Amino acid sequence: MQKKREKKMLEVSDLSVRYGEFVALRDVSLEVDEGEFVVVLGANGAGKSTLFRTINGLMRPSAGEISFYGERIEGRPANTVVSRGVTQSAEGRHLFPELSVLKNLTLGAYIRRRDRAGINESLEEVYELFPILREKRRDPAGSLSGGQQQMVAIGRALMAKPKLLILDEPSLGLAPLVARQVLDAVVQINRTGIMVLLAEQNAQAALKIAHRGYVVENGEITLQGTREELLGNGEIRRAYMGA
Amino acid sequence: MQVLSRHWRKLALAVVLLVALLIPLFIDNQYLLGLIMLAYIWAIAAYGLNVLLGYTGQLTLAHAGFFGIGAYTVGILTVNYGFPFWPSLLLAVVFASVLGFLIGIFALRTQNEYFAIFTLGVGFVIFLVIERWESFTGGSLGLIGVPYPEGLGPIQFEGPEQLYYLILAFLVLTIYVAASIAHSLVGRSFIAIRNSPDLAMAAGINVGRTKQLAFTISTAIAGLSGGLYATYIGFLGPAIVNVPTTFEILLYLLVGGMGSLSGPLIGAFLVTTIFEYFQQFEAYRLVIFGPVVILLIIFFPRGLAGLWGELEARVRRSPEKEAEGREEPSREEVR
C-alpha cells in the first residue's frame, strides 16, 4: 500500500495534543492519499475527535506536524485550513440552528463566496445527494430530525468544494436505517474524488466502505491496515469490546 | 511550600495592625486621616462584594444599592426620627440583609450575565427610589447632619481620631468575619459553587440556598459599610447610591484581587490613593485613569493579591509542565 511520498496529500506525523496535564493524542501519524477513503476506528474518548479538531485547526497540537499537499497547516486557524480544502462535519454537527437549511449550506461555501454560479452548482449537487434537504431548505436547521441535520452538516462541508472531507461519527445517534443512508452518501462523495477521513463507531459498516483504516486507542494508533487486513482482525473487536 | 512561615505571618499581621493603630498618632492631617477612613469604609464594602463575587462567583451590580440602604437607614433614623446611632447601625445591617435576602430570591433565579444585569437593574431602582422618595429620603436634597456615634461607656466619638478607631474596629471585625467564613465549611461551600456548581451539587451542597446565604451576607456587609459612611460623611445624597459607586467598589476588589482576604483592603487603599493622586491632572485624570484600569485588567486580571499567588505558583511549578493544548473557540463554553 505504500505509495510515493509526494502522493500523500494529508500527512500527519508524530502529532501530540494535550489538554493541560491530560495527553489526548500521543505521537499519532496518519496519512490520506489522493482519492482515498480512510476510516479511523476506536472507542469513545480514544482521541478521534481531538485528532480531527486538530487537523482542522480548532485545536493546537503540542508537538508534531500536519501537512496538506505539502503545506504545513498545524496550528493554523480553522479558517485558513478550510480555505486550503479541508472541511469537516464535526461531532455535534455545529449547525446554525436558527438559520434555514439553505443558509447553512450557502454559508458552507463561505470561502468561495464570490463564485455565485459555482455555489449554485454545488447546491444542486448537495440536493441531489440528499433530496430531502431541497424540500426542507426553508426550515431552520434546528427544527430538522437528527438524520437530516447530519445531512445538512455533510452538505455544508461539501459546499466549500473540499479536497478532504472529515466526518466525525456522522451516524451518531441516528436510527440504523438513516445511518446507512448517510454512509452511502459518503461513499458517493468519495467517488467524486474527494478524499474522506471518517470516524465511526460502527466498525463493520465503516470498514466495508473504506479503503484503509486506523485504530486509535487511548490517544495512540495501535493498528492500521487495509480494509481486508482490518476486517479479518480480531484486534478491532478487542479495541471495542475489551476481549 | 509557604513563603512565610506561620510564625512570621502572625508577626507581620501584628505589625500591620500596630501601624494601623498608630496612624492617628503620627498623622496630624485630617485629609489623610479622612482618606484612610474612607478607604477603610470602601474596603468593608469590597469585602461584602468579595463574599458574593470572590468566593461564590456571582457578579452583583446592586452593591451600591445595598450600601445606600445601609447609609440611608442610619441617615433617616438619626436625622428624621432622632434615633441614636448604634441601634440605627444595627437596623441598617438588618434592613439591608433582609432586603438582600428577598431580592436574592428573584435575582438568583438568573445566571451569569443575566444575574449581573438583573442586579444592575435592582441597584438602579434602589437609586431611583432613594432619589425620588423625597418625603422620606430627602430626595436629591439629601439628608443633612447625620451625627457622630454617641459614646459607648467611657469611649466618646467626638473627633476624627475616635471615628478612625471605630471604623478600623469595624474593618478588623469585617476581615475577621471574612476570614472566619473563608476558612469555615460554609466558606468552602461558597468556593465550591464558584469553582463548579455541578461539582458542588455532587458534593451535597444546596447550591440555591448557599448562594442565597452569600448574597445575604454580602448585602449585610454592604449595609454596614453604608451605615459607617453615613456617620463619617455626615451628609447623604443619592449620588452615592448610584451605579457608578458599584463599579468603584468592583474596581477596588478587582485591583486588589477577587477571592482573596487581602484583596479588598489593598484594592480600596490603592485605588483611592491613585485616584487622589490623579487629582493633580484635573480634567485629564479620568483620561489617564480609564486606560490604567484597562491595563490592570488585561495584565493583572487577578489583582495584586493574585499576582503574589502567581509568583508563588511560578516558583513551585516545574517548567516542563507548561500546558499546551488550547481550545481555539473558547467562548463556546459560555453558551
Place this chain on the structure above:
Amino acid sequence: MKRTKFVPALLVGLLAFGVYACGGGGGAGEEGDGGNGGDGEEQVVEIGYSGPLSGGAALYGENVLDGMRMAVEDLNEDGMEIDGQPATFEIASLDDRYLPNEAATNAQRLVQQDGVSAIFIPHSGGIFAAQGINTDRNPFLLGAYSSDPAILEQENPLTMMIPPRFDNYMEPFTELQMERFGDRLGLIPTESEYGQEWTDQISAEWESQGGEVLSNNGIDYSETTDYAGPVTQALSEDPDVMFIGGPSQPTALIVEEARNQGFEGGFILMDQSKIEEMEAFTSLENMEGSLGVAPLSEVEDPGAEAFVERYAEEITEDRPAVSEVAYNYQSVHILANAMALAGTSEDPEAIRENIEPALSEVEEEYQVANFPDGFTEEGHLAGEVLAVSLEDGEFVPVEVPQMQ
C-alpha cells in the same frame, strides 16, 4: 492557603500608600503653607475650589473657576498687601464630580495639603458636606455658591453664601406672571435637589396667591433623551404659565419644544437658567413672556459691562459671561479685601469678621453682578437683585428685594 497571601500583599499595599502619603505630604510642604514665609518676602495666598470639573456639570464648575481666576488676575496685577506684606493669590482647584463626599475630602485636602483658609464650593450637596467639617480642628471659610436658603439654616459660623437666595424670587415672579398670563401654572422643572426646592416654594407661593398648580412633570434635564413627552404632557393641562429651569441649554430646548407644540403663555425661569445662555439655543421670540434673573448685560453694576467684554476677550467668545462667573469673581475680591482688613490670610474667623467692612473696599470696577449691600448674621452676601421680564422683545427690569 489564603492567609499566605494576606500579609505580604497587605504590606505592599500599605507601603504604596505610605510612599504616596509621604510624597503628597512633602509636596504640600513645598508649595503650600505659603502663609507668612520670610519677612518682607512675597506671600502666596491660595484660595481653594472644589467643584465639578468632569462629568455632566463640568461646564458649570469651569464657569465658577473662570470667575475666580479672573479675580485672582486682578488681585495680582493690582498688588495687595496682607499684614504689611505683598501677597500673590493662586487658586488651588480640585474636581469633586458634583459628589458631596468628594467635596468634603477635597476640602480637607485643600486645607491640609495646600494650606488654604477659604474654599469655594458651587453645589449644595458639597456645601452641606463641607459645613460638617469646616468648624473643627482645621477650620476654613466656605464660599458657598448655591442659592438654596437651607445653607443659612445650618447656622454655620464660617459660611459665606454668595448668590441671592432663591426664595426671594417667588413672590414677585408669581405676582407678575399670574397677572400677565393667568393662574394655571404648569411645571417641568429639573429633578435636582435645587429644582425640587424651587418647585415646592413656587408652588406654595402660586397657590397662596390664589393660582392653580398643575401636575409636576419634573425631569432630569441631563438624562432625558427627548423633551417632547414631558412637554406634551404639561401642555395637555392647558397651563397659562410654565415653571421651567435647569441648565440653560436644555431649558432653552424645552421652551422651543413648548412653542413648537403651540404653547402661547409665559415662563418662569429658575435662577439656574440664564436668559443670555438660552438665547443661543432658541430665539428670543420663543422666549417672549419669560421671567428670570437678569443677564449681566442688563445689571446696573458699575463693572458689569467691562466684565462681560473682558470675559469674551480672555475666556471665550463662544458663550456669554453668566452670573456664576460674575458672582464668584466679585466674591473673590470681597474675600481678598476681607483678608487684607483682617491682616491675615490664614485665620478664617478673622477673615469672616471682616467680610462686612470689606464690601465697601471692593473697587467699583470689580462690582459686576448685583453687588451685595451687606453681609447678614447668618452669612449671606445680601443685596437687591435684578430680574427681567421679556415683553415684546425687550428686557423689562424687575427689582427683587432681599428678605431678611
Place this chain on the structure above:
Amino acid sequence: MLLKTEGLGITFGGLKAVDAVDFEVERGTVAAIIGPNGAGKSTFFNLVSGFYRPTSGHVTLEDEEITNLPAHRTVRSGMARTFQTTNLFKESSALDNVIVGHRVRTRSNIFDAIFRTPRSRRENRQCRDRAMEALSFVGVDHLADRTVGSLPQEAQKRISIALALATDPKIVLLDEPAAGVNNEETQGLMDLIRKMVEHDYTVCLVEHKMGMIMGLADKIMVLNYGQKIAEGPPEEIQADESVIEAYLGAEEEGEEDA
C-alpha cells in the same frame, strides 16, 4: 437491593434519551453501564443522581424513594458521583478540594463559622480528617498539599473519587473514571475500585474501556438509543449478538460498497 430503578426515563423535546430502564445494583458489587456514544449512559447517571428530573419511573436507594430529590439531597441519602471530565478546582490543593465533600455530613452554619464555635472547629477538623482518610484510601495522601492543576490526570481522577468518598456514600457512581489515562494507570484505578468494593462500597460505573469493564463488573447493563438492550455478567455480554451489533455493526448487513 441497594439501588433500583423502575421504568426510569426522560424525554428531551420529544426524544426519549432514556427510555423505561429497569436496573438494580446489589450491595457490595460493581455494576457497569456501557453502550455506544450517545446511548444515554450519562443521562441515566444524571437521572439517578438527581441532576435531571425523570419524566417517568422511580429510583430507590435502600428502598427509600429518591426519585425527585435534587442532586444535593441524593448525596445526603448516600449517593456520590464523579464526572466525566474532572472538574476539580485546579488552583487549590488536593486536600482543599476534598474537604468540602464531607460538608454534607456536618451541621455547622454561618453563625458557627463567624463565631468560630466549638462545633465549627470540631466539624472543620472532622472534615479535614475525613478528607485525609479518603485521600489516603485512594492512595494520594502524599499529594494532599499539592495544587491539583499541577498533578497528572490519574492523580486527579483519584482525587475526584476521594471527593466522592468523603461524602460517606453507600454507592458511588463513576462516570468514565479511566478516560484519558494510560493502560498502566487504568490498571491502578481498577485496583482502587476493587479496594472500594472490599471496603463495602457499592460502585456503578460508566466506562468505554472495555478491558476495565470486563475485568471489574459483576453485572453489565448495555444501553442503546436510551433503551436497555442487554444485561448480565461480562462473558454473557461479550457474546451477546445485539451488543456486538450495537458496537461493531451487524456482520451480515450490507453488500460490498466500496
Place this chain on the structure above:
Amino acid sequence: MELFLQQLINGIALGSVYGLAALGLTLVFGVLRIPNLAHGALYMVGAYVTYFALVSYGIPYIAAIGLSAVVLAVVGITIERLVFHPLRNAPHTHHLIAAVGVLFFLESGAQVLWGSEFRQMPSPFVGTVEVLGLNIGLQRLVVIFASIAVMAALYLFLKKTVPGQTIEAIEQDRTGASLVGIDANRVSMMTFGISAALAAVAASLVAPINLVFPTMGEALNLKVFAIIILGGLGSIPGAIVGGFLLALAEVFSSTYISNAFGQAIGFVFLLVVLAVRPTGLFSKGV
C-alpha cells in the same frame, strides 16, 4: 385622544432611537459576549463627529451622519483590538470593568478635547408639521423614518449578505462558523464597527432635538442595557421591540401615572420580566 396620539408619536420617536442604540449593543453581545458599558460613550462621540462635520466643515447633515458612522466604526474596531481582543478569554466581570475604563476614557477625553459645554446641532429639518391637529417636529419624523430605514438596512445586511450572515453564524455556533472558514476575529471587528456606527447614527439623529455634550450617553446607557436584557441578550428583534416597548412604557406611564414612575418603569418592567423569565422575552435557547 389628542394627548394620546401626540404621546404615541413621541414614544415612537424615542423608541426608534432606543432601538437603534440597543441594536448595536445586542449585536456585540451576541457575537463577542461583551456587555459593552461604553456603548453610550460611543454614542456621544458619534454625535460630536457629526456636529463638527456639520459646523466646522459644512458637510451636509446626511453626509455628516454617514461620515460619523464611518469614523465611529473605526473607533469601535480600534477598541475591540486594543481592549476586548486581549480579554477575549477573560470572565465577563473583566469585560465589564474594561468597558467602564473605556467609558471613563472617552467621556473625559471628549471633555478635554471639546470642552464640557452644551452644543446644539443644527439640522436642515426645522419646524413642525401639523397632522390631524398634532404638532410634530420635522426632525422627529426624520428620526423615526431614518431609524426605521437603518434598522431595515441592517436587517437586510444580516439576512441577505454574506458578511451579515457571518455575524449570525458566529452568534449561533462559533465552532460551526470556524468550520466553514469564517474568521472569527474579522467578524468581531466588523461587529464592533457596526455597533459603534449604529450608535453614531442614533446619536446624530437625536442630537438636533437634544444637545451634544460629553455625558450625553449616560442617560442612554443603562436604558439600552435594560432593553437588550428585556428583549433577550443577543436578540435583534428583541432589541427593536424592547426599544419601542420601553419608550412607549416610559412616555405613557409618565402621562397617565406619574413622571417619577415613568423614569423607573423601564427598570421595574425589566425586573418583573426577568423574575418571571430569567433569560428575557425573546431569549434564544441557552
